[in-house]
Amino acid sequence: MEFDSTIFFDQLLSEAYVRGALLSLGLAVASQAGAVVIGFGLALGKSSKFAAVRSVCTGYIWFFRAIPALLLLLLMWNGLPQLSPVFQREWYSPFLAAFIGLALAEGAFMAEIIRSALMRVDDGQQLAARALGMTRTQVLFKVVLPQATRVALPPTGNEFIGMVKYTSLASVISLQELLTTAQMGVAVTFRYAEYYAAATVYYLVIVSVLMLLQNRIERRFTWTSTPTKRRFPALSRPQTPEKVPA
Amino acid sequence: MKTPPLLEVQNLHKSYNNVEVLGGVDFTVQRGQVKALLGPSGSGKSTILRMISLLEPCDSGTILLDGEQIGVIGGRVDVRPAPERILARQRTAIGMVFQKFNLFPHLDATRNVMSGLTTVLKVPKKEAREQALEMLDRVGLAARAHAYPSELSGGQQQRVAIARALVMKPKLMLFDEPTSALDPELVREVLDVMEKLASDGMTMVVVTHEMRFARSVASEVALFDSGQIVEQAPPDRFFDAPEHERTRRFLAHMH
Ligand SMILES: Nc1ncnc2c1ncn2[C@@H]1O[C@H](COP(=O)(O)OP(=O)(O)OP(=O)(O)O)[C@@H](O)[C@H]1O
Ligand SMILES: [Mg+2]
Numbered sequence: 247m248e249f250d251s252t253i254f255f256d257q258l259l260s261e262a263y264v265r266g267a268l269l270s271l272g273l274a275v276a277s278q279a280g281a282v283v284i285g286f287g288l289a290l291g292k293s294s295k296f297a298a299v300r301s302v303c304t305g306y307i308w309f310f311r312a313i314p315a316l317l318l319l320l321l322m323w324n325g326l327p328q329l330s331p332v333f334q335r336e337w338y339s340p341f342l343a344a345f346i347g348l349a350l351a352e353g354a355f356m357a358e359i360i361r362s363a364l365m366r367v368d369d370g371q372q373l374a375a376r377a378l379g380m381t382r383t384q385v386l387f388k389v390v391l392p393q394a395t396r397v398a399l400p401p402t403g404n405e406f407i408g409m410v411k412y413t414s415l416a417s418v419i420s421l422q423e424l425l426t427t428a429q430m431g432v433a434v435t436f437r438y439a440e441y442y443a444a445a446t447v448y449y450l451v452i453v454s455v456l457m458l459l460q461n462r463i464e465r466r467f468t469w470t471s472t473p474t475k476r477r478f479p480a481l482s483r484p485q486t487p488e489k490v491p492a
Numbered sequence: 493m494k495t496p497p498l499l500e501v502q503n504l505h506k507s508y509n510n511v512e513v514l515g516g517v518d519f520t521v522q523r524g525q526v527k528a529l530l531g532p533s534g535s536g537k538s539t540i541l542r543m544i545s546l547l548e549p550c551d552s553g554t555i556l557l558d559g560e561q562i563g564v565i566g567g568r569v570d571v572r573p574a575p576e577r578i579l580a581r582q583r584t585a586i587g588m589v590f591q592k593f594n595l596f597p598h599l600d601a602t603r604n605v606m607s608g609l610t611t612v613l614k615v616p617k618k619e620a621r622e623q624a625l626e627m628l629d630r631v632g633l634a635a636r637a638h639a640y641p642s643e644l645s646g647g648q649q650q651r652v653a654i655a656r657a658l659v660m661k662p663k664l665m666l667f668d669e670p671t672s673a674l675d676p677e678l679v680r681e682v683l684d685v686m687e688k689l690a691s692d693g694m695t696m697v698v699v700t701h702e703m704r705f706a707r708s709v710a711s712e713v714a715l716f717d718s719g720q721i722v723e724q725a726p727p728d729r730f731f732d733a734p735e736h737e738r739t740r741r742f743l744a745h746m747h
Binding site: 368373374376377378379380381382384388389392393396467469471 | 545547576577580581583584586587588590592594595596597598600607608611612613638639640641642643653656657660
């Protein structure tokens with residue numbers, strides 16, 4: 247059986263794949279955003295002055311780092327509805343189950359990234375900010391967080407790309423994301439190569455766009471008045487040549 | 493009636509892990525005066541500035557700014573440590589300049605100077621920017637208003653830090669070894685700014701190792717050792733005719 251490029255392109259441009267890709271991307275963005283929020287809360291909680299808060303956070307991180315994401319998704323989708331009728335209602339969609347599961351799991355990893363980023367900010371920063379009269383909350387959001395963000399950006403970008411791939415796990419709970427779309431096509435046509443290749447292309451495109459985006463955001467965090475050199479010169483737009491004095 | 497001293501520190505005590513760092517410090521600074529604090533490393537100079545600037549609570553003692561006790565709430569009878577919100581408000585009256593500048597690296601010079609105005613005093617952005625630029629001009633950095641800290645020399649960074657504190661219109665400025673982290677050739681520009689500030693009538697407490705600065709600018713010089721003030725006197729007497737043996741030894745060491 248030869249690779250049939252007509253099938254491949256038909257699928258690549260089909261509505262089902264576009265929808266699957268958007269669903270994957272949407273799930274990844276939502277879950278990662280949720281994980282950042284959870285991770286931030288855990289990071290603050292781990293340096294709380296209350297021992298109880300600290301141990302709850304440590305326990306959370308221990309638990310969700312240990313559980314395989316696949317198991318967590320199955321638990322969310324199949325387990326929760328058995329435990330409580332609330333989750334048998336219509337609003338509890340596979341998307342929601344996947345979002346909760348992935349955000350909870352990833353939150354444990356984001357907690358460590360954010361915590362170490364917060365600790366990397368020099369102690370003199372909060373002293374100077376407090377000396378100006380800023381409250382603890384103002385110090386956190388105006389001074390510490392922007393600096394911690396710069397430290398946390400590269401590892402968070404990494405996690406985000408990982409998350410795009412983790413969304414494919416949601417195929418086991420019948421969410422029609424990218425991989426499920428391919429699987430369903432394969433089930434009737436048995437054209438494995440073409441259908442999987444189309445999915446591969448979408449993953450490549452999504453991850454490439456995200457990498458470019460990450461690069462752009464990181465450049466905003468260089469904190470210099472002159473634009474710095476781009477990290478991927480080949481990908482950068484051609485720069486206007488400097489004017490040579492006549 | 494005599495006006496109270498601008499700063500009055502009475503019987504200040506502070507221990508860390510049961511080790512006494514400040515053992516009952518008393519001193520006063522009159523309005524418009526410059527007090528230079530000298531002393532060996534570890535004698536508690538930074539600690540006392542952190543207490544006065546309310547960055548850390550003292551164990552006991554009182555700090556009066558312009559006749560009013562700061563760091564506490566309540567009347568004469570039930571004095572309690574002030575909550576963080578009140579402390580934050582009181583800190584705006586006291587400017588602090590650190591040895592390592594501690595500029596905010598993610599903000600350019602102008603926005604560093606603006607930060608206290610907009611965040612703490614809620615001054616509108618436009619007005620804050622104008623005040624910041626004016627203050628940067630005063631420390632000779634109008635031309636570098638849009639440079640980020642990483643693009644400035646140590647001396648320039650320290651001048652921005654001074655501007656950032658000054659723009660809040662504090663009653664008192666505290667300096668903790670403001671030139672100790674600088675290359676020798678950059679010390680002068682910072683001392684010049686401080687000297688001008690002193691001659692403009694700002695009340696200042698300066699922890700320093702710059703003997704020439706202490707002699708020429710300070711109204712009074714104090715020697716700090718083991719959490720106590722050993723000797724304080726006007727600079728002529730302090731440097732030329734010190735009363736205490738400890739002061740003589742310290743001065744001999746510095747030359
Ligand atoms: N947060 C703290 N916890 C424990 N000990 C501290 C703390 N801060 C200061 N100390 C101790 O208090 C003493 C005085 O410190 P301080 O920083 O006030 O000295 P200094 O006179 O400013 O010295 P230097 O000239 O080196 O800056 C030192 O022995 C120091 O180790
Ligand atoms: Mg010190």
